[in-house]
Amino acid sequence: SAQSGEGESCRFTLEVNDFWCPSCAEVVRLLLLQEAGVKQVAADYATDLVTVEYDPKTVGKEKLFAHILSYGYTPRSFEDAEEAIQGDRLTLRFAIAAFCALNAMMLAYPLYAGVDESYRALFAWLSFAFALPAVAVGWPVYTRFYRALQVGFLGMEALVTVAVFASFTLSTWQLLQGSHQIFFDSMSVLVALVLLGKLLERKAKQSAKLTHLELLRALPRKGRRASGEYVPLKEIAKGDLLVAYQGEKIVLDGEVVEGGAALDEALITGEAMPLYKREGDTLFAGALVQSGWVKYRVSAPLEGSSLKVMIDLIESELQGKVEKLPYVDRIARAFVPLTVLIALAAFAFQGGEEGIRRFLAVLLIACPCTLGIAIPLVEARLIHQLASLGVLVRRRRCLPLLAEVTDWVFDKTGTVTEGKFTVREISKKLTAKEASVLKALSLRSTHPVSVGVARAVADDPSSLLQFSEVPGQGLIATTEEGEWRLGSERLMSDWGLKLQSESVETTVVFAREGELIASITLGDALKEGKIPFSNWHLLSGDRFPVVADVAKKLGCIRFAAEQDPLEKKAYIEKLQEGGKVVCFVGDGINDAPALAASAVGISVKTGADMSVSCSDIQLTTERFEALLEAALLAKKADRLVRQNLFWAFAYNIIGIGLAAFGMLQPLYGAVAMVLSSLLVV
Known part of the structure; x- marks a missing residue:
């Protein structure tokens, strides 16, 4: 399991494979909170994951696992989640229930029509x-009802369970008495429709389940001491000396004590331009050494490192998105007990066989088939429509x-922007020799500026006698014509050369040999198309002049520059605290906290793995207009959901009243239940 400890608290994440509905997640949360030593529990129905914060001196993980297992749920280690695929079992259950329901309905028709x-x-x-196997495959629903009842929680599965067993018992009794007033068809349809609702949710749950695994993979596992020995990060303490060479990552926050290196801090800032770090400079976990090397003193252990704090923050935000039960389940907490009380009152008032009929009629008309499929059906259709636009939904909970x-x-x-440097301007036309040397120089480095220059020069590279890269400054090469340099003004200081550009972009x-050939200006090109929203904001970790220039070109009046991941998150939270519903669109690992904190997080087509993991939606097209179309479709779907729920409750309110006063027999209650479901479909 994913575990962390700090002082008297430890935290781990486990998977509970058999969450059947949002109520199950709430039941497990309540079960764990009953245990002494458990401080906080977040149970996520969308991913089947449960995060527990506890006091290891009071309770152990093994006891918590056993407590969950004793109530019939199956917890398991978080690392095994990636291998968990149990959807076929649910598909089989639904197939059996649907087959039995269709046959039971076919056989019931002659009974209703008055066959010989x-x-x-x-x-x-x-x-x-046919009813027997239909009852059997609905077993998970009944067990969830029993477990919820043990902690005083009633959800929609309570009505399903009582209605199925009451109708099956009464129908069997009627059959044995020689009466043919039976309801096996309605009961079978009820089970099939409930399973259909769960099946529609399965795919989204499985894709979301790996989010936390992907987050944990971003954390490094080992660090290299100054002696060259690799050790687990948990064994590295504050003050220890570590080293990092070209191509390696800074594994823990620290301060440079020796050496120098150009570091790609895109993980922290989101910007492609590397920063040169020397003795005394601060290093952040997750930065990549592009050139050079550094020896650094650790300033914070694993639990306090900036990368670990950011990942914990992301997990916390993702868990916070699912603390509330879905709308229908919140209604069910009041609706279910009230319905059961009405059914019992109808039975007590009339008594005898007629009382049983009224009791059954109330339960059948109130059964949540319509409620169970009203939202999943609309969402399934919406997800299909959005996919055709290039908008892939990863978490269905974001749709409302x-x-x-x-x-x-x-x-x-x-x-x-494109996220890569492209040459905007070369101050003078280059000769063939100059262009070929420039090509050769730029091809020798992986620095984003060098890559951009190499793409812009079409000439074949010439041969170089010598080549060297000065970290944080530029490139030096020697040919028969002398020494050539490509880089910053600092690299040219001994030649007395200065930049001849006033551009806000990189120059x-x-x-060659102390003589200026040309200044080269590079920038990040804007993507084609426009942002189709009037009320939009622009955030960036880049310098203020660059961000202001991009905002001006795009017509954006709300922007913020030099934003680190936590500042982006704070910007989102400030908007949401003011009553705004915020959608954040980003691509980098540094965007992950903002994606997790926003009401809706969208990662773009070229997004990093962690940003995709933290997003609710992935945009696979370059058209930002697709987001506007998606929002309009979501509004239309929301209206349809409300319409479905209105009709569902209208049927229930009217039908329950008629059934309670004996004006609606169980047969007609079952028919009304099926009709309400068909209306939704």
């Missing part, structure tokens, strides 16, 4: 035979919020 008496008994017993978005916040680099100097 000699065949009525045959059809009735065949209906009974997508319809309510008031503010759209976009990251700059890689989201509204480098190309020179």
Whole structure:
């Protein structure tokens, strides 16, 4: 399991494979909170994951696992989650229930139509035979009802369980008495429709389940001491000396004590331009050494490192998105007990066989088939429509919020821009020799500026006699014509050369033997198309002049520059605290906290793995107009859900009243239940 400890608290994440509904997640949360030593529990129905914060001196993980297991749920180690695929079992259950329900309905028709008496008994017993497997495959629903009852929680599965067993018992009794007023068909349809609702949710749950695994993979596992020995990060303490060479990552926060290196801090800032770090400079966990090397003193252990804090923050935000039960389940907490009380009152008032009929009629008309499929069906259709636009939904829980978005916040680099340097201007036309040397120089380095220059020069590279890279400054090469340099003004200081550009974008100097050849300006090109929203914001870790220039070109009046991951998250939270519903669109690992904190998080087509993991939606097209179309479709779907729920409750309110006063027999209650479901479909 994923575990962390600090002082008297430890935290671990486990998977509970058999969450059947949001109520199950709530039941497990309540069960764990009953244990002494458990401080906080977050149970996520969307991913089947449960995060527990506890006091290891009071209670152990083994006891918590055993406590969950004793109530019939199956917890297991978080690392095994990636291998868990149990959807086929649910598919089989639904297939059996649907097959039995269709046959039971076919056999019930002659009974309703008044078939010859000699065949009525045959059809009735065949209906009974098909009802048996339908009852059996609904077993997970009944066990969830029992477990929820143990902690005083009633959800929609309570009505399903009582209605199925009451109708099956009464129908079997009627059959044995020679009466053919049976309800095996309605009961089978009830089970099939409930399983259908769960099946529609399965795919989204499985894709979301790996989010936390992907987050944990971003954490390094080992660090290299100054002696060259690799050790687990948990064994590294504050003050220890570590080293990192070209191509390696800074594994823990620290301070440079020796050496120097150009570091790619895109993980922290989201910007492609590396920063040169020397003795005394601060290093952040997750930065990549592009060139050079550093020896650094650890300033914070694993639990306090900036990368670990950011990942913990992301997990906390993702868990916070699912603390509330879904709308229908919150209604069910009041609706279910009230319905059961009405059914019991109807039975007590009338008594005898008629009382049983009224009791059963109330339960059948109130059964949540419509409620169980009203939202999943609409969401399944919406997800299909969004996919055709290039908008892939990873978490269905974001769909109602997508319809309510008031503010759209976009990251700059890689989201509204291409995220790579391209040459905007070369101050003079180069000769063939100059161009070939420039090509050769730029091809020798993986620095983003060098890569951009190499793409812009079409000439074949010339041969170089010598080559070296000065970390944080630029490139030096020697040919028969002398020494050539490509880099910053600092690299040219001994030649007395200065930049001849006033551009806010990145400019480098190309020179030979102390003579300026050209200044080269590079920038991050804007993506094609426009942002189709009037109320949108631009955030970036880049310098203020660059961000202001991009905002001006895009017509954005709300922007913020030099934002680190936590500042982006704080920007989102400030908007949401003011009553705004925020959708954040980003691409980088540094965007992950903001993606997790926003009401709706969207990662773009070229997004990093962690940003995709933390997002609710992935945009696979370059068209930002698709987001506007998606929001409009979400609003339309939200209206349809409300319409479905209105009709569902209208049926229930009217039908329950009629059934309680004996004006609606169980047969007609079952028919009304099926009709309400068909209306939704």
